[in-house]
Amino acid sequence: MNTIVSRFWPEWNGTLTKRSGGWNNTTYFVEQDDRRAVLRIYDTHKDQEKIRFEHAVLQQLALQDLPFMIPVPVPVVTGDTLVRLEEREGKFACMFRYIAGDSPAEQDxxxxxxxxxxxxxxxxxxxxxxxxxxxxxxxxxxxxxxxxxxxxxxxxxxxxxxxxxxxxxxxxxxxxxxxxxxxxxxxxxxxxxxxxxxxxxxxxxxxxxxxxxxxxxxxxxxxxxxxxxxxxxxxxxxxxxxxxxxxxxxxxxxxxxxxxxxxxxxxxxxxxxxxxxxxxxxxxxxxxxxxxxxxxxxxxxxxxxxxxxxxxxxxxxxxxxxxxxxxxxx
Incomplete structure (x- = not known):
């Protein structure tokens, strides 16, 4: 996992915590000092066009003055926002900026x-x-x-x-x-x-x-x-x-x-x-x-x-x- 994180965050030397839940992806919270990010590994498909469409929408939304936060993809050195994980059977991974907040209680x-x-x-x-x-x-x-x-x-x-x-x-x-x-x-x-x-x-x-x-x-x-x-x-x-x-x-x-x-x-x-x-x-x-x-x-x-x-x-x-x-x- 350290190798995957370093592709988005080369100087990272912090902690990695797996988030529970989720049916389609595996998500980790990435931290070092006061900096945080979210790493996602797409588990149920290997279709980069689906991910590129998602990221293109997010990048367009990020240009608007929204009254709430949305995930913003973090690029690798080459400028791309996803990487292929050959060590994980060709799955794709991406990283997003961390957004502070709590998950609501569904019955609340x-x-x-x-x-x-x-x-x-x-x-x-x-x-x-x-x-x-x-x-x-x-x-x-x-x-x-x-x-x-x-x-x-x-x-x-x-x-x-x-x-x-x-x-x-x-x-x-x-x-x-x-x-x-x-x-x-x-x-x-x-x-x-x-x-x-x-x-x-x-x-x-x-x-x-x-x-x-x-x-x-x-x-x-x-x-x-x-x-x-x-x-x-x-x-x-x-x-x-x-x-x-x-x-x-x-x-x-x-x-x-x-x-x-x-x-x-x-x-x-x-x-x-x-x-x-x-x-x-x-x-x-x-x-x-x-x-x-x-x-x-x-x-x-x-x-x-x-x-x-x-x-x-x-x-x-x-x-x-x-x-x-x-x-x-x-």
């Missing part, structure tokens, strides 16, 4: 209005960003392109002929398979909604709050999945993470109060929010199913996600297919 409802403010400001800022590179990740609604291993037939087969380890989750699998089938007919309609760059994965794990004021969001992190997609998808992804929260209705109202100070969605976009939330849930399911099929995760990881996602979808159906969320937004 106090930061959601500030989260809405920050998300709205980011949506407005991303509308003006031109990274000069084609987006690599496809929109959420292109499920068949995004998850070639997860055809409708393959997903249906999970329920009709579940693999070892999933036999005890037939009710949950039925919910997810039906959600996948149900969403398929709505995908073409989503293509007609306004599009722009979106972060695509904003949630409590990808933001920081002030150490002095836990209700104040100070940074938005992890732009790895940034792409061009339905504009309203940004809000839908965030709202999808609020399902089953003990104070769900309150935090949705708080978030939307902050978000709508900057962004006004059209009637069509607001009407599509329940479908987009369901799409996010199906997408997460297919993401972890793909990781399982590729051998990245053991079956216990997929089991956990199946239970959580099915519960969220049942929660949505219990609210008349999302009418409660739509009512709150109005």
């Amino acid at each position: 409802p106090g930061f959601y209005e500030s989260f809405g403010d920050a998300a709205g400001s980011l949506t407005a800022a991303l509308a003006d960003v031109d990274p000069g590179l084609p987006a690599v990740y496809r929109p959420y609604y292109e499920l068949s392109t995004n998850y070639p291993l997860c055809s409708r037939e393959a997903v249906a087969g999970l329920y009709s002929n579940p693999p070892e380890g999933l036999e005890g989750l037939l009710p949950e699998l039925k919910v997810l398979v039906e959600a996948y089938e149900g969403i398929a007919g709505s995908l073409e309609q989503l293509e007609r909604l306004p599009h722009q760059l979106v972060h695509g994965d904003l949630n409590a794990s990808n933001l920081l709050v002030s150490a002095q004021d836990g209700a104040k969001v100070t940074a938005l992190l992890d732009f790895e999945f940034c792409t061009r997609d339905v504009r309203a998808m940004e809000a839908a992804v965030i709202l999808s993470g609020m399902l089953c929260h003990a104070e769900e209705e309150r935090i949705i109202r708080d978030f939307w109060r902050g978000y709508s100070r900057t962004i006004t969605l059209s009637t069509e976009e607001i009407a599509a929010i329940p479908v987009l939330i369901l799409l996010r849930k199906v997408d997460v399911f297919l993401h972890f199913l793909t990781r399982y099929l590729e051998g990245t995760d053991e079956v216990n990881v997929l089991q956990e996600q199946i239970v959580l996602l099915a519960a969220d979808i049942v929660q949505m159906s219990g609210e008349a297919g999302g009418e409660r969320q739509g009512g709150v937004l109005r």
Whole structure:
């Protein structure tokens, strides 16, 4: 690891601490005296074009006067912002400037209005960003392109002929398979909604709050999945993470109060929010199913996600297919 750090920080002779959590990357805090940085190793892909797009977006955002911090890539001596790690099977690594702050407690409802403010400001800022590179990740609604291993037939087969380890989750699998089938007919309609760059994965794990004021969001992190997609998808992804929260209705109202100070969605976009939330849930399911099929995760990881996602979808159906969320937004 010392060799990797020295490529970004040649004079470094400090400490390296691995950060817990994260499904797609390995992250380390790098320190020496009063200087800090964050080292990221991309574990689930070796596609440098995805990383270059992410870094181009961040560099463009860094030129704007944002009311929150974002990661800023640190270049190596050659000026590039990523390095190939031949010693790690060709994986890529990059380093970002350190951003002070705390991770919020997900069950703490106090930061959601500030989260809405920050998300709205980011949506407005991303509308003006031109990274000069084609987006690599496809929109959420292109499920068949995004998850070639997860055809409708393959997903249906999970329920009709579940693999070892999933036999005890037939009710949950039925919910997810039906959600996948149900969403398929709505995908073409989503293509007609306004599009722009979106972060695509904003949630409590990808933001920081002030150490002095836990209700104040100070940074938005992890732009790895940034792409061009339905504009309203940004809000839908965030709202999808609020399902089953003990104070769900309150935090949705708080978030939307902050978000709508900057962004006004059209009637069509607001009407599509329940479908987009369901799409996010199906997408997460297919993401972890793909990781399982590729051998990245053991079956216990997929089991956990199946239970959580099915519960969220049942929660949505219990609210008349999302009418409660739509009512709150109005």
